[in-house]
Amino acid sequence: xxxxxxIPGSSTSGSLLGKSWGLDFQAATERLSKVVNRTPLTFNxxxxxxxxxxVYLKREDLQVVRSYKLRGAFNMMVSLPAEQxxxxxxxxxxxxxxxxFAYSCHxxxxxxxxxxxxxxxxxxxxxxxxxxxxxxxxVLVGDTFDDCAIAAKEFTEEHDMxxxxxxxxxxxxxxxxxxAVEILxxxxxxxFLFVPVGGGGLASGSGAYFKTFSPATKVIxxxxxxxxxxxxxxxxxxxxxxxxxxxxxxxAAVKRxxxxxxxxxxxxxxxxxxxxxxxxxxxxxxxxxxxxIVVEPAGALSIAALDDxxxxxxxxxxxxxxxxSNNDIDRMQEIKERSLQYxxxxxxxxxxxxxxxxxLKEFVNHVLGxxxxxxxxEYIQKHNKESGPALVGIELTSKEDYKALLKNMTLYNVxxxxxxxxxxxxxxxx
Numbered sequence: 001x002x003x004x005x006x007i008p009g010s011s012t013s014g015s016l017l018g019k020s021w022g023l024d025f026q027a028a029t030e031r032l033s034k035v036v037n038r039t040p041l042t043f044n045x046x047x048x049x050x051x052x053x054x055v056y057l058k059r060e061d062l063q064v065v066r067s068y069k070l071r072g073a074f075n076m077m078v079s080l081p082a083e084q085x086x087x088x089x090x091x092x093x094x095x096x097x098x099x100x101f102a103y104s105c106h107x108x109x110x111x112x113x114x115x116x117x118x119x120x121x122x123x124x125x126x127x128x129x130x131x132x133x134x135x136x137x138x139v140l141v142g143d144t145f146d147d148c149a150i151a152a153k154e155f156t157e158e159h160d161m162x163x164x165x166x167x168x169x170x171x172x173x174x175x176x177x178x179x180a181v182e183i184l185x186x187x188x189x190x191x192f193l194f195v196p197v198g199g200g201g202l203a204s205g206s207g208a209y210f211k212t213f214s215p216a217t218k219v220i221x222x223x224x225x226x227x228x229x230x231x232x233x234x235x236x237x238x239x240x241x242x243x244x245x246x247x248x249x250x251x252a253a254v255k256r257x258x259x260x261x262x263x264x265x266x267x268x269x270x271x272x273x274x275x276x277x278x279x280x281x282x283x284x285x286x287x288x289x290x291x292x293i294v295v296e297p298a299g300a301l302s303i304a305a306l307d308d309x310x311x312x313x314x315x316x317x318x319x320x321x322x323x324x325s326n327n328d329i330d331r332m333q334e335i336k337e338r339s340l341q342y343x344x345x346x347x348x349x350x351x352x353x354x355x356x357x358x359x360l361k362e363f364v365n366h367v368l369g370x371x372x373x374x375x376x377x378e379y380i381q382k383h384n385k386e387s388g389p390a391l392v393g394i395e396l397t398s399k400e401d402y403k404a405l406l407k408n409m410t411l412y413n414v415x416x417x418x419x420x421x422x423x424x425x426x427x428x429x430x
Contacts, residue, residue: 021170021208021264028075028174029181035074035107036178037064041186041319046290051306053313058183058321061299065131067251067324068179069093069166070100072201075175076164077104085110088161092116092152094145094250095124096298096324097166102132112136113161115152117144119247121328144247146255167201168258177205183319184209190217191316192309194302196323197221197230197272198252200261206321207268218270220309222301224249225274233262234272248277248338251298251324275304278342281335284327296327297335341420344399348419350380352389367408371397391419 039059047055060068077089088111091101098114105112114128118140128138139155142148145166156163165172179202183190193210195203200221207219223230226246233239241256257265265272280297283304287293302320306313340346353359368374376393396402409416 021173021204023170023174023177023205023208025174025177025181025209025212028071028171029178031075031078032071032175032178035064035104036070037062038182039063041183044291047303047306051310051313051318053315054317055306056187056317056319057293057303058179058319060179061293061295061322061325063324065096065099065103066127066326067096067099067296067299068176068202068321069096069324070103071178072167072169072172072175072205073097073100073164074104074107075178076169076171077101077108077110079171080162084162088112088159089164090115090152090156090159090161091164091166092145092149093166094253095120095128095326096251096296098128098138099124099131099326101164102128102136105135106131106133110135113152113155114138115148115155116140117142117148119143119250121250121326121331123328123330124326127326144245144255145253146241165258167199167204167261170260172201173205173208173261173264175205176202177209179321180206180209184213187317187319188214189317190214190319192313192318193217193219194305194318194320195219195221196252196298196301196321197223197257197265198227198298199254200230200257200265202321202323203230203269204261204264208264211268219268220305221265221269221272222305223272223274224252224280224297224301225276227253227255228274229254229257230262230265231272231274233257234266238262246277248334249280249297249301251296251326252301273305273308275301275308276342278338279304279307281339282342284335285339293322294325294327295322296324299324299327340395344402345396346375347394347396347402347405348376349392349394350389350417350419351392352415354413362412363414367405367412367414368394369396369401369404369408372401372405389417 039062042057044055044057090113092115098116114136141151153163195206197203203221210217210219229242239257239259239262245253245255247253280300283300287295299322373395375395379390380388
């Protein structure tokens with residue numbers, strides 16, 4: 001824990017702030033003051049009613065590059081010696097860090113090379129080009145952030161440039177901490193702060209600032225279940241590399257957090273919580289439908305965790321960091337699909353229909369409930385080109401209707417396999 005005793009607004013020199021971690025919050029705030037948007041901290045009525053508490057959203061989705069990543073990238077780059085900066089800079093990013101990096105390159109007039117995974121949503125690639133204009137070059141390589149980071153670092157050494165990491169540097173962490181500076185300037189008496197965690201830069205920076213100036217606040221880090229790299233580090237006592245990760249929450253999907261970010265997060269986070277990707281999708285849709293807020297999967301993490309803390313946050317003051325809104329519209333169908341499956345409203349089956357007239361009609365008229373809907377139907381072709389079982393996708397109005405559906409299948413002697421419960425078959429067929 002930090003040994004600092006100063007408070008925001010005191011006359012203590014900025015150079016003393018964050019000395020336990022080597023962070024200078026005040027200097028970072030001054031460097032960024034004319035570059036970043038001071039994003040609003042907004043009271044959310046619907047979430048506050050739902051959880052019987054006061055919920056505020058730190059709207060980094062309204063940042064100039066639509067995520068907080070600009071803060072760390074610019075803070076590090078502007079801190080480099082002029083001669084070093086002149087040689088050019090390189091970054092590796094799943095998207096948001098790339099955009100902050102590109103904007104910084106354009107703002108500072110320096111050459112930058114951006115390495116991005118091949119699977120990066122097209123919208124993020126296009127936005128990166130827009131923010132960097134003629135100052136950047138984009139290289140798409142590898143299937144994950146970790147893959148493209150290796151290529152980026154090799155390129156950096158070969159060309160005597162400077163690598164700007166997405167999270168593993170004190171100047172990056174220092175820049176991200178300015179999110180917390182703004183929060184505490186706008187609101188005091190915060191009981192809970194929920195922060196999304198990818199590599200850990202935002203969580204370590206924000207957590208360090210809160211534990212310095214608002215130590216009573218419980219700081220909760222939130223990761224996707226499919227990429228629990230910080231949770232794994234907490235369990236192991238050191239940063240570890242995960243063998244495989246689910247890439248859906250791309251802004252928070254890294255195989256390994258930083259050694260530095262882990263060491264800080266270990267001190268400043270009160271809990272590390274995991275959220276199912278389907279829950280993240282339901283949260284994205286809820287925010288859009290109820291609040292007209294567009295967020296990317298990583299941006300929904302902090303709010304998606306609230307259900308699991310409902311009892312603890314009741315009557316409290318809660319802040320959730322909405323980290324970004326760079327969501328490709330092409331992903332919305334997948335988001336809806338994942339949400340429906342998570343909510344128990346979408347199910348897939350392999351159905352072996354009896355080879356007799358009327359079998360399919362019987363299934364539609366008697367097996368399905370009055371509000372059930374077939375959303376996908378296709379026969380699986382056997383190797384001898386005969387028709388095999390049918391892949392059937394069924395959407396329900398209520399998850400309670402699922403038991404009735406299975407009961408009717410048994411009653412009418414329907415032979416079926418539940419694909420939702422077989423990850424291998426589901427991945428292959430659906």
